[in-house]
Amino acid sequence: ADAKLKTSDIDAVLLVGGMTRMPAIQEAVKKFFGKEPTKGVNPDEVVALGAAIQAGVLGGDVKDILLLDVTPLTLGVETLGGVATPMIDRNTTIPISKSQVYSTAADNQTQVQIHVVQGERPMAKDNKSLGQFILDGIPPAPRGIPQIEVTFDIDANGILNVSAKDKATNREQKITITASSGLSDSEVDRMMEEAEKHASEDAARKEAVEVKNQADGAVFTTEKFLKDYGEQLPSDAVSSAQAKIDELKAVMEGDDIAAIKAATEALNEHLQQLGAQMYQNVDGAAPGPEADAAGAASGGTDEAADDEDVIDAEFTES
Structure with a gap:
């Protein structure tokens, strides 16, 4: 299943162990794979032969066989x-x-x-x-x-x-x-x-942890933004952002995943609005298409961060 192969993709089937000498087992193998199992190797000796070949490969004595563990x-x-x-x-x-x-x-x-x-x-x-x-x-x-x-x-x-x-x-x-x-x-x-x-319950537990991690990241990003640029924003915008932070922190204390997702999305959207407002305050207008194209060509900071193989806030603090 992991190899994503069909039974028709199997070239040969080796039988291992004396029990596989039973006609019923050989017939079941033939029916499942659609071909006769290989009988050129003694099923009582096949494991020992394989171990000997592997020892020869690891020792450098056998060079014409590639073993993949x-x-x-x-x-x-x-x-x-x-x-x-x-x-x-x-x-x-x-x-x-x-x-x-x-x-x-x-x-x-x-x-x-x-x-x-x-x-x-x-x-x-x-x-x-x-x-x-x-x-x-x-x-x-x-x-x-x-x-x-x-x-x-x-x-x-x-x-x-x-x-x-x-x-x-x-x-x-x-x-x-x-x-x-x-x-x-x-x-x-x-x-x-x-x-x-436990696949279904494990998936739910993992999702709950990941949702809370994302929420924590949104809180951290917004608080850092307010710390760095809060003085350049209207006081009511800062107060509104802080209120959404407090709202998200409150729902994070519970286990309502849908509520945490909604509050996280609301905070992220508000943060985007604050960023857009900062640029509007520069010259009274949002960046034009030329600026958008330049940003795309240079690979903006957010996209670059997404592409990096760095996972923030993963290790627990000791």
């Missing part, structure tokens, strides 16, 4: 609100290395905790914890400014190295998670079953 479950980090943010998806071919830039969740935050999890559920606490470490020594700065590059690197032996580096100071911390820290086949199957069983 995959990650059994998704690997990720815990981010703001307890969300499990994927770094390497399940069934990704190894070796593999992926990096993602994150930022801080609070002003003047000087350290972040990197919590590595494994599993398919959207909330970190419902997955298997593989390890955690702290990157400290981050220079104090407003939230969202520091850039913390997190890298997941899995070698051919399945050993996972996770590092976090502050791009401003090059200060780095890392952790190594060996293959023995992984899961057995039965545990993988159980976690997949649980993910499917």
